Amino acid sequence: MSDVVLKDLSGPVVLLGAGKMGGAMLEGWLKLGLPPHLAVVIDPHLPDSVALALKARGVAVNPPAHVVAAPAVLLLAVKPQVAPDAVPQVAPLARPGTLVVSIMAGRTLAFLADHFPDGTPLVRAIPNTPAAIGRGVSVAVPSATVSTADRALASALLGAIGIVEWVDDEALMDAATAVSGSGPAYVFLLAEVLAEAGRAAGLPADLSARIARATVSGSGALLDASDLPAATLRQNVTSPGGTTAAALAVLMHEARGFGPLMEAAVAAATRRGKELAG
Ligand SMILES: NC(=O)C1=CN([C@@H]2O[C@H](COP(=O)(O)OP(=O)(O)OC[C@H]3O[C@@H](n4cnc5c(N)ncnc54)[C@H](O)[C@@H]3O)[C@@H](O)[C@H]2O)C=CC1
Numbered sequence: 001m002s003d004v005v006l007k008d009l010s011g012p013v014v015l016l017g018a019g020k021m022g023g024a025m026l027e028g029w030l031k032l033g034l035p036p037h038l039a040v041v042i043d044p045h046l047p048d049s050v051a052l053a054l055k056a057r058g059v060a061v062n063p064p065a066h067v068v069a070a071p072a073v074l075l076l077a078v079k080p081q082v083a084p085d086a087v088p089q090v091a092p093l094a095r096p097g098t099l100v101v102s103i104m105a106g107r108t109l110a111f112l113a114d115h116f117p118d119g120t121p122l123v124r125a126i127p128n129t130p131a132a133i134g135r136g137v138s139v140a141v142p143s144a145t146v147s148t149a150d151r152a153l154a155s156a157l158l159g160a161i162g163i164v165e166w167v168d169d170e171a172l173m174d175a176a177t178a179v180s181g182s183g184p185a186y187v188f189l190l191a192e193v194l195a196e197a198g199r200a201a202g203l204p205a206d207l208s209a210r211i212a213r214a215t216v217s218g219s220g221a222l223l224d225a226s227d228l229p230a231a232t233l234r235q236n237v238t239s240p241g242g243t244t245a246a247a248l249a250v251l252m253h254e255a256r257g258f259g260p261l262m263e264a265a266v267a268a269a270t271r272r273g274k275e276l277a278g
C-alpha cells in the first residue's frame, strides 16, 4: 500500500534538510515510486554535486517558494538546533491539509504546533540510519489533528525506509530516540571496540577489524533471520566453562557490565533529547 500512497500524492513532498537522514529518506521514497517531480528539497548548504545529481533525476532543489505547489507533506529533517531559524522559512509553504512530519530529535509536537496554523496535522517521528538500506526503524507519534489518511501517508513515508512503530504517548519519544534513533551508533561502537580489543589481545589490527566487523554484521543478520530471543542466541554461543562464559562474566557484571553501562548511556541520550526540546 505504501507505493500506491506515494504515487498518488495530492502535491509534492517538501524535504527541509537533505543530510544523512533526510537524504536517506528521499532515496527510499524515490525507490518506492515517489515520482521525482513530486519531491522538493530545500537545503541551502547541500553540496553542489548532490544538488546536481538530484536535479538530474528530476527533483526540484531550492526552488523559489512561489513555484512550489501546495505540498502534501513537509518533512523537517534539519538539526534541532537550527529548527527555530529553518522551520519558519518553510512554514508559509504549508496549506490546509499539508501533513508536517518532523524527524528532529527532541523537538516536540508543541514546538511544531507553534510554527504552523491551528489544525495542521503533525507527526513527530524518529528514524535511524539503517534507513539507507531500507532497514530503518521509525517510532512516530501523531498530534490530535492527524486523520487516518494522514497517518497512512506518514506510515508510507516512514515505511519506505523500514518498519514503523506508532506510539500515542509523546513522552516515550526521547527514550525511543535513545534506543533506536541513536542505537546504530552503539552497535557500530561495538564493532570498533571489539576490533581494538582484538588488537590489544595480539591480533594484527586489520585482521581484527575485519573479523570484528563481520562478527557484528553476521550476528545482526542472525538476529534478524531467527525467531529466537537474543538471550537464547547468546546462550547458544556460550559453552559452560568455555571462552564466552569467561568474557560474559566481565560483560554481564552486575555493577560494571554492559547492562548498567547501557542503561546510563540510554538515560544520557534521553536527557539530551529533553534538553533539545528547546
Ligand atoms: N542521523 C541520524 O541517525 C538521525 C537523525 N535524526 C534527526 O534528523 C535530523 C537531521 O540529522 P542528520 O541528517 O544526521 O544531519 P545532517 O547534518 O546530515 O543533515 C542536516 C541537513 O540540514 C541542512 N540544513 C542546515 N540548515 C538548513 C536550513 N536553514 N534550511 C534547510 N536545510 C538546512 C544541512 O545542510 C544538512 O544537509 C536531526 O534533527 C536529527 O535529530 C533523527 C534520527 C536519526
Ligand SMILES: O=C(O)[C@@H]1CCC=N1
Pocket (backbone or CB within 6 Å): 105, 177, 181, 182
Ligand atoms: O544524535 C542525534 O541527536 C540524532 C538523533 C538520533 C540519532 N542521531
